[in-house]
Amino acid sequence: MKSPPNILWIFTDQHRASAMGCAGDLNIETPHLDALAARGVRFSNAYSNTPLCSPFRASLFTGQYSTTHGVISNHRPLLPVQPELPELVRNAGYFTSYRGKWHASGGCFGHHFVSPWFRPGWEDWIGWENSGKSHWDFEYAEQNSPKIHVAKEYMTDWLANSTIDFIQGRQENEQPWFHVVSIEPPHPPRRVPEIYWNQYKDREIVLRENIDPEHPKFGEYLLDLRQYYAQIKCVDDNVGRIVQTLKDTGQYDNTVIAYLSDHGDTLGSHGRQGKSRPEEESSGIPLLISGPGIEHKGTVSKALISGVDMMPTFLGLLDMEIPGSVEGSDLSRLLKDQTAEGAECAYLQYEHCGFxxxxxxxxxxxxxxxxxxxxxxxxxxxxxxxxxxxxxxxxxxxxxxxxxxxxxxxxxxxxxxxxxxxxxxxxxxxxxxxxxxxxxxx
The missing domain is CATH 3.30.1120.10 (Arylsulfatase, C-terminal domain)
Structure with a gap:
């Protein structure tokens, strides 16, 4: 009997859908993300059902809209009152593991420990609620201990290293695993290792048609774009390192990999910066799914899909029962049938993030x-x-x-x-x- 596949989610923050080589962006080379797309499906109409950190994360693990799970802003915690994805896959025999930014327990600022009560189902957990200040010298906690540690590496590199350690540690274990690595960049602050900044600090940027070069803040937009692309280049290199480790340990052929983000960033489009908007630059997200069971490799699907559909889609992919509390759609058929239809619509919600x-x-x-x-x-x-x-x-x-x-x-x-x-x-x-x-x- 064929063993169930491992599941790896590489989950970044504020990476908009268009900012990949495989999506046609001339400002960035992303060979490792492009390779994931070539091995699976790239969804060109994937949306954040709420383009804000905490609400999207809560939807990702509950399959519910923000008005249902109650996390309508970054200040509200996700209460464990409904079935969550890690609990369900753990009960089905998976080892569950999480690395990185959590940002679903109501702590908008600060590096505090996240109680296990707020993150049910995770057997192995190394992370923090929300950094927000620096991607170097950031604080994190391990497992169920409130002791705070300080990481001295750049966050993207550190999280990739931690995920590589996890993958290597599972090499001889036959139990399937579900691992999420939640990488904060390209979310601000925009500081990035010098090796990446040197590639972009003087680079000519091809502007989107909705950026006005006469805008009084255009210089700020241009700097932001260069730093943003440098951050994504670093992410892509680390995706390559993680995938190579799967290959080196013999786990690549039995691992379904999803790359996605919680929302995008306007970066000067329509004269705006940041997230929380319905425009494509803010609400559109990258979504690549590759691995065993994915038919028609290299497909670009125009089917509608949003964050609220991720939990039921992966439960469907694993032939697991979907709880009645889930409001998203099981779109696993899109991974098996190129002609299948997506969701009837994508419904996006946004509430004011503040008091x-x-x-x-x-x-x-x-x-x-x-x-x-x-x-x-x-x-x-x-x-x-x-x-x-x-x-x-x-x-x-x-x-x-x-x-x-x-x-x-x-x-x-x-x-x-x-x-x-x-x-x-x-x-x-x-x-x-x-x-x-x-x-x-x-």
């Missing part, structure tokens, strides 16, 4: 077929883009009379989706319009 909550930062987006449609709690109907014809989102059709029928159809579907997961967004919109300030808050 007090502000209506002008709350939005919902529905992606369906080639359309991307956004509503704002305070401003109402905000954006409509034909992503296939307008990938840089330069032509907002929300006030175009010819798009009325499309908008009506998408609005009806958005309301239906919200109702299906008990998201009270449109009720809160009505409360806001009536001036009922407390009723529109989450």
């Amino acid at each position: 007090p909550q502000k209506a002008n930062s709350v939005w919902r987006t529905l992606c369906k077929n080639n359309w991307k449609y956004t509503w704002h709690l305070a401003e109402g109907e905000m954006q409509l883009f034909d992503i296939e014809k307008d990938p840089f989102e330069l032509n907002n059709l929300v006030n175009d009379n010819s798009s009325k029928a499309v908008r009506e159809e998408l609005l009806a579907e958005m309301k239906q989706k919200a109702e299906s997961i008990n998201d009270k967004f449109f009720d809160r919109r009505e409360a806001f319009l009536k001036g009922n300030n407390w009723e529109y808050l989450m």
